[in-house]
Amino acid sequence: MNVQVVGAGPAGLYLAILLKRADPGVDVRVSERNAPDATFGWGVVFSEETLGSLRDADPQTHLEITDTFARWDRVDIHYRGRELRSRGHSFSAIARRRLLEILQQRARGLGVELEFGVEIEELPAADLVVGADGANSLVRRLGDFGTRVEPEGSKYVWFGTDHVFDAFTFVFKETEHGLYNVHAYPYDERMSTFIVECPLETWLGARHEDMSEEENLAFCERLFANDLRGRELFSNRSIWLDFPKVTSRVWHDGRVVLLGDAAHTAHFSIGSGTKLAMEDSIALANALVRRGWDVDAAVVDYELERGPVVERTQDAASESAAYFRRVESYSHLEPVQFAFNLLTRSGRITHASLGIRDPRFTRALDAWFGGHDVSPPPAFSPFELRDVTFPNRFCLVPSGFVAVSPDGRVDPETPLVEDWTPPEGQVLLQLGHAGSRGACRPARLGRDLPLADGWPVVAPSAKPYGPFSQVPGEPDEDAIRARFVAGAERAAGLGVAVLELDMAHGYLLGSYLSPLTNAREERTRFPLSVLEAVRAAWDGPLAVRLSVTDWHPRGNSAEDGIELARLLKASGADLIHVEAGQTVHDDRPVYRRGFLTTLSDRVRNEARIPTIVGGHLTTLDEANTIVGAGRGDLVLLDLPPAQIERPLVPSNTVLLAEVRP
């Protein structure tokens, strides 16, 4: 058996060590294009969990690595002149150079052949060829792995500094061109990694493109002089970069297998790249040994084991990258909430899990949120809107709205507002007109199945909603507006707590707002006129249910939806009920747990309007995290019946605040 590893980074060296350790008879070579002491970047981070697997895989290197470690359990956040701290985050870091020295030495000691300054041009002859040559892998080009590489997140530049931070430190600094942020952490007793990041717009505005390497360094040193306590930044070919997100459909092709960054990258802002790479090495080495060096079987095991872990990490990393890309929109948040939002950005830390790591932090957040020293978790805090106090942040929602007119019903069972009476409790009334989605059969057998003898439907353009749907007629806008106003007046008389206008999911008002369903240039006039007329007739909290994105390449994007939210706010909406898609029947939805959370976050923090958010949320912890981090104000939960005080009433209403803690 002979194995050729291309790339002497942590993944390649570690694999070589583990293979040689498992069977000294296996011929393992590692070739590297650069010199043995050439390395990019400064320190690398490990979590406690990774260290455990390194210990099990090779105790000797584990010992040497942990000997030189910088360790900390704190995350510090420098924001608006405040320093916030969160504890309980066990991390360690090591100089990348030192890590490579340890691994090289151990590999040599075991009899691995190391060659430096060797460039690979064609596939080496070996039983197994391992591409461990990083995000720009050459080996990857010699096979078919279905790889995609696309830039992700903001611009960034990677420095070292001789200021030794005593925690993982995030710094946020406002400038005339926009917000810069720093990820800094110590990696030995002398040095720290110092990564500066800013969104493309800021980067262009500050003209970094025109600066030399030295000028960029001087700029960053000046900007962060306080945080560096007057210490220096060091460059190691430190230039501004775009982070390449690498994804591969498969990680092996015949006898070639990819490892670490060559197969998949994870944005640096969650610090998982080296961890993933070395875990890959462990999985591949174990699979080869388990399968008696049967390469075909081992590479399948390796992919099956690592695929799901890598996918989850890449998802979290992308969330984190996107967070830093838009971090400027959070600069209105109070420091404690800003910090909680930052800590929970990738979805891996929640209110409950942070409460275990750092109960003091969540207590401080809850206290700030609830306004008392001892407060319940955020979702159990009251919420006030226009003289109405909601005792907590939960809504329970049966689907569908109450129709303003008979031809605005979705199906024959849709309640009409003129006959509707509210159930007991604090009720949110959804008022809508079905538009082209009307005159269908009840939802038990399916949606958008037209009645054989349905009433005529209307929509801004004569486009049927789905297969076999009616061609809609012209709406009588004045009459429909008057129906909405009459509905609002009736709601006011019935003691409804919140009134909500349906402008989502391709129903009538929503269909006006999208280029997919409204061929006219001017699309917002009618829905806004309905909103304004209802606003004049209704004094209480007024929500608008909005498809923030159409999930369609030619429809409204999230940016368009946020702009719509701004318009709705200006026209009198107090609250946006965030939805996505269904504007057309053949959209490209993205369904998963919490699929609306990021959209709600963006509407709330970019259009600066409170939101209601659902999207398959099933736990109180999700609700506490969303509300605490300022990603939404009211949460629609899909809860098991045992947690609900009473069964949902079958009428089309939303009941607020009936959830047990």
Next chain:
Amino acid sequence: MNVGVGLPTTVPGASGELVLDWARRADAGPFSSVAVLDRVAYNSYEPFAALAAAAGVTDRVRLATMIAIGPLRPTGLLAKQAASVHALSGGRLTLGLAVGARMEDYEAAGAESRGRGRKLAEQLAYIRSGVDAELVGPDRAGIELLVGGLSGQAFSRMARYADGYAHGGGPPRAFASAVSRAEAAWRDLGRPGRPRLWGQGYFSLGDVEGGNAYLRDYYAFTGPFAERIVAENLTSARAVKDFVRGYEEAGCDELVLFPAVADGEELDRLTEALA
């Protein structure tokens, strides 16, 4: 959770006699359904023909397509085939539909593969809403309808038109992740209750190598993925038990185990493994 068994209709070498005997014995055994796959450009039996024959030799089990590639067939014909099996079996059809993954099947069937997603949506709406119901009998009412696929559109078609979801196979963890997406779609489309959840897996408990060779061949079009499917083949009673337990925990309603070897004794081995 119910457990069903696949008929060996896509395993080369399965005689008509074996397929029918298999169905008859499944009906007498612990299985709640018999199911078939759908390929055109592969040595295999046409799914509706096979289920119609199975209907004749069974009284009890549901008859399921897991899945049939809807857009290979003209819509009216698909509805007629399905409704015929449903009527001939006394209302036992579960019709799983998806767009399929192999372009050769479209070519061999002489069907257009472009726009297949749109066509599937149309077929689902046609079958579900009873369009042309009087013209194209028998009665389609009561056919249990499932949709398969992993794209966002597959999940929304499922939630919009069907009774449940037909998963394409994989470890319980992959099933669980698809279930959470199916449930999210179901709620988003405002459907009451919850979707019916069907899962599937392969087994070869006697001739493991033969079974693996079949899977390699059947899934050759997926390239390196074929090896993953081989790796998931259930080759011991223990593996079958673990798989069944995993699916049950993930909320599966009906798990169908497909044979990878055309040998009647495989059915006995499976029955034993499940006992």
